[in-house]
Amino acid sequence: xxxxxxxxxxxxxxxxxxxxxxxxxxxxxxxxxxxxxxxxxxxxxxxxxxxxxxxxxxxxxxxxxxxxxxxxxxxxxxxxxxxxxxxxxxxxxxxxxxxxxxxxxxxxxxxxxxxxxxxxxxxxxxxxxxxxxxxxxxxxxxxxxxxxxxxxxxxxxxxxxxxxxxxxxxxxxxxxxxxxxxxxxxxxxxxxxxxxxxxxxxxxxxxxxxxxxxxxxxxxxxxxxxxxxxxxxxxxxxxxxxxxxxxxxxxxxxxxxxxxxxxxxxxxxxxxxxxxxxxxxxxxxxxxxxxxxxxxxxxxxxxxxxxxxxxxxxxxxxxxxxxxxxxxxxxxxxxxxxxxxxxxxxxxxxxxxxxxxxxxxxxxxxxxxxxxxxxxxxxxxxxxxxxxxxxxxxxxxxxxxxxxxxxxx
Amino acid sequence: xxxxxxxxxxxxxxxxxxxxxxxxxxxxxxxxxxxxxxxxxxxxxxxxxxxxxxxxxxxxxxxxxxxxxxxxxxxxxxxxxxxxxxxxxxxxxxxxxxxxxxxxxxxxxxxxxxxxxxxxxxxxxxxxxxxxxxxxxxxxxxxxxxxxxxxxxxxxxxxxxxxxxxxxxxxxxxxxxxxxxxxxxxxxxxxxxxxxxxxxxxxxxxxxxxxxxxxxxxxxxxxxxxxxxxxxxxxxxxxxxxxxxxxxxxxxxxxxxxxxxxxxxxxxxxxxxxxxxxxxxxxxxxxxxxxxxxxxxxxxxxxxxxxxxxxxxxxxxxxxxxxxxxxxxxxxxxxxxxxxxxxxxxxxxxxxxxxxxxxxxxxxxxxxxxxxxxxxxxxxxxxxxxxxxxxxxxxxxxxxxxxxxxxxx
Numbered sequence: 001x002x003x004x005x006x007x008x009x010x011x012x013x014x015x016x017x018x019x020x021x022x023x024x025x026x027x028x029x030x031x032x033x034x035x036x037x038x039x040x041x042x043x044x045x046x047x048x049x050x051x052x053x054x055x056x057x058x059x060x061x062x063x064x065x066x067x068x069x070x071x072x073x074x075x076x077x078x079x080x081x082x083x084x085x086x087x088x089x090x091x092x093x094x095x096x097x098x099x100x101x102x103x104x105x106x107x108x109x110x111x112x113x114x115x116x117x118x119x120x121x122x123x124x125x126x127x128x129x130x131x132x133x134x135x136x137x138x139x140x141x142x143x144x145x146x147x148x149x150x151x152x153x154x155x156x157x158x159x160x161x162x163x164x165x166x167x168x169x170x171x172x173x174x175x176x177x178x179x180x181x182x183x184x185x186x187x188x189x190x191x192x193x194x195x196x197x198x199x200x201x202x203x204x205x206x207x208x209x210x211x212x213x214x215x216x217x218x219x220x221x222x223x224x225x226x227x228x229x230x231x232x233x234x235x236x237x238x239x240x241x242x243x244x245x246x247x248x249x250x251x252x253x254x255x256x257x258x259x260x261x262x263x264x265x266x267x268x269x270x271x272x273x274x275x276x277x278x279x280x281x282x283x284x285x286x287x288x289x290x291x292x293x294x295x296x297x298x299x300x301x302x303x304x305x306x307x308x309x310x311x312x313x314x315x316x317x318x319x320x321x322x323x324x325x326x327x328x329x330x331x332x333x334x335x336x337x338x339x340x341x342x343x344x345x346x347x348x349x350x351x352x353x354x355x356x357x358x359x360x361x362x363x364x365x366x367x368x369x370x371x372x373x374x375x376x377x378x379x380x381x382x383x384x385x386x387x388x389x390x391x392x393x394x395x396x397x398x399x400x401x402x403x404x405x406x407x408x409x
Numbered sequence: 410x411x412x413x414x415x416x417x418x419x420x421x422x423x424x425x426x427x428x429x430x431x432x433x434x435x436x437x438x439x440x441x442x443x444x445x446x447x448x449x450x451x452x453x454x455x456x457x458x459x460x461x462x463x464x465x466x467x468x469x470x471x472x473x474x475x476x477x478x479x480x481x482x483x484x485x486x487x488x489x490x491x492x493x494x495x496x497x498x499x500x501x502x503x504x505x506x507x508x509x510x511x512x513x514x515x516x517x518x519x520x521x522x523x524x525x526x527x528x529x530x531x532x533x534x535x536x537x538x539x540x541x542x543x544x545x546x547x548x549x550x551x552x553x554x555x556x557x558x559x560x561x562x563x564x565x566x567x568x569x570x571x572x573x574x575x576x577x578x579x580x581x582x583x584x585x586x587x588x589x590x591x592x593x594x595x596x597x598x599x600x601x602x603x604x605x606x607x608x609x610x611x612x613x614x615x616x617x618x619x620x621x622x623x624x625x626x627x628x629x630x631x632x633x634x635x636x637x638x639x640x641x642x643x644x645x646x647x648x649x650x651x652x653x654x655x656x657x658x659x660x661x662x663x664x665x666x667x668x669x670x671x672x673x674x675x676x677x678x679x680x681x682x683x684x685x686x687x688x689x690x691x692x693x694x695x696x697x698x699x700x701x702x703x704x705x706x707x708x709x710x711x712x713x714x715x716x717x718x719x720x721x722x723x724x725x726x727x728x729x730x731x732x733x734x735x736x737x738x739x740x741x742x743x744x745x746x747x748x749x750x751x752x753x754x755x756x757x758x759x760x761x762x763x764x765x766x767x768x769x770x771x772x773x774x775x776x777x778x779x780x781x782x783x784x785x786x787x788x789x790x791x792x793x794x795x796x797x798x799x800x801x802x803x804x805x806x807x808x809x810x811x812x813x814x815x816x817x818x
Contacts, residue, residue, distance in 0.1 A: 034775075037599060070587065072588030072628075075597075075599050133776050148805070154778070156607045159592065177480060183568065188485075190446060193567075198561050203558040294559070318804060366563045369563070395728055
């Protein structure tokens with residue numbers, strides 16, 4: 001399906017403070033060693049290791065103390081160490097030129113103007129080296145990486161204050177169905193609020209993409225066709241929901257096929273709920289048709305829209321948070337369909353985790369989305385799961401105590 | 410620790426479109442049945458079930474067709490069904506007054522002006538009832554819930570367009586250390602960019618809280634004290650990082666204790682890295698002292714700041730995404746410390762998942778945060794894990810193919 005998608009996301013340059021969650025569009029390499037300089041890893045005396053190679057408890061080597069450096073000290077006024085000289089240094093302090101190792105204070109006798117060193121130290125002993133974090137030219141952030149706080153900190157450490165990222169994927173959203181009215185409109189029998197439009201809009205935001213909500217489109221071929229053509233010019237992906245009917249009044253496929261060059265990828269899938277989903281490519285851009293019923297809609301967003309957005313940004317997917325839970329009722333699957341069941345996952349008094357499938361009469365029941373905090377996926381070839389089976393559940397909202405006590409055989 | 414925290418987060422009212430990820434500050438109940446009306450669940454004829462109770466294949470009951478209703482049809486012009494009448498209805502259409510059941514088209518003979526019904530139907534057969542999703546008065550969203558797309562859709566279905574939420578938690582961030590310079594500043598030996606400030610700032614954003622970055626504070630007691638006092642007036646939590654030294658120049662605790670009413674909760678914890686972390690309460694607000702070294706800093710943010718923010722918002726925590734992985738090198742723990750190890754998690758050619766601990770010389774190595782995509786937590790009482798052990802790893806960034814081939818005994 002995705003081979004025929006032709007979208008180049010524009011690259012924009014942003015302040016790294018505004019880059020959280022964006023996808024990096026360039027490879028950034030360290031422009032210099034990070035850190036830039038050798039630092040002391042301990043509190044002690046910076047020395048030339050050669051000078052103290054014979055030092056011992058019984059025969060201390062005495063060096064002249066010529067100064068003191070702390071973390072942040074400036075090296076500009078510091079002259080190189082000569083034979084027999086030492087600098088007091090504190091953790092994080094830059095190493096003075098000429099010194100190549102640090103003897104910790106506990107192995108020194110500090111006599112004010114001079115120090116007796118009681119142990120030898122190898123070259124670079126107790127020194128954190130320049131370039132220890134990144135050497136000049138090392139890759140700091142790869143192209144395609146989703147920028148997280150640690151990436152932003154690493155860019156900052158390289159003194160990189162702007163980064164090239166892909167602009168967010170734009171998703172146009174429109175909803176058909178003569179039963180729909182806008183939020184805030186006068187509700188009366190026969191009408192329902194276009195809540196699915198808001199479901200999709202906020203789901204798109206959750207994916208770090210940019211929703212372009214176009215609202216309710218009149219349920220006739222010309223209006224749908226016109227709205228799709230217009231939305232293609234301002235978006236990368238178009239999502240259009242059909243009305244609740246899959247009968248005579250479902251005009252969306254007809255409208256899409258009337259647009260020149262439209263390629264139908266599929267219409268109808270072996271996924272429940274959401275089997276009426278479809279996808280077209282028009283002008284190289286994907287157009288998804290999904291159910292206007294909220295539960296079916298959400299499954300389609302997870303199964304089709306999310307991977308599509310990740311495909312466009314080149315982003316890898318994180319594994320989902322899952323727990324193992326004991327099923328409290330049998331779940332039956334129609335073989336040949338991949339099924340998505342909403343369940344309520346909770347901690348029992350016995351310390352076990354239970355998954356209670358939610359009863360629902362249709363895929364339009366928003367309340368199951370609210371009461372459910374987990375999803376069980378049943379693969380095509382599986383007939384179902386039995387009561388008491390321990391199965392893997394994807395967790396979408398936090399787990400709390402069970403309201404019921406379960407006695408599972 | 411948290412008993413002495415006294416912060417009331419202001420409650421603000423926002424458009425539900427702007428409420429994604431915010432914490433709901435009110436209980437919202439359905440102001441009416443949702444949906445508002447009985448709908449047909451199929452395409453068929455809406456009838457009075459009593460009229461067709463004797464219908465059969467051999468003795469159809471004939472009804473007069475008095476009209477047709479689709480999803481979205483208006484009931485205002487529709488008169489109640491009389492004896493012996495039927496309406497053609499499509500899925501989602503409102504039930505005409507007087508009708509209490511729907512006979513699907515396949516059990517009807519449509520003769521144009523009248524219809525022969527071949528089967529009886531019980532009252533409310535094939536009808537989705539008003540209030541099926543939420544009954545008037547049902548709780549739609551509880552106080553304390555983090556608003557996700559399905560909550561927003563449910564609010565919309567109730568025609569609720571604004572919702573009360575807690576304003577974001579404000580976290581003031583300041584960084585001490587004379588070695589620090591601002592991003593974009595002239596870097597020279599002895600100095601490092603304040604990358605930890607950006608690490609904290611973007612981590613706070615990731616938690617849906619509001620960072621107030623106050624930048625670098627001069628490393629003297631008076632400056633630190635003044636900055637903390639000022640920041641307390643504009644934030645709910647103050648995070649202050651110490652310099653790289655934990656020796657003579659660590660002036661932060663001294664500065665905090667000079668503020669009247671400051672209560673020290675702890676300073677120094679059995680957690681590695683990050684053992685120098687501390688916490689105070691000043692004027693009822695938490696002040697966290699954490700390491701300026703990035704790896705230690707991030708552990709402290711996860712262990713202290715994240716639960717603190719969730720405590721203030723009343724939000725439950727989601728389980729973390731974890732995988733089981735085979736350890737490629739022994740990990741040793743100092744008993745008595747809870748240790749956090751960054752690891753690189755990858756898929757081997759043998760299909761197994763491996764966790765490779767990252768070598769690091771200190772807790773300041775940003776590159777381990779970039780290269781690592783997982784965290785292994787070793788509890789206080791555990792001495793470590795062996796090569797080849799299968800252990801649970803928290804996943805922060807996606808898993809890709811291993812670069813090495815592992816031969817684990």
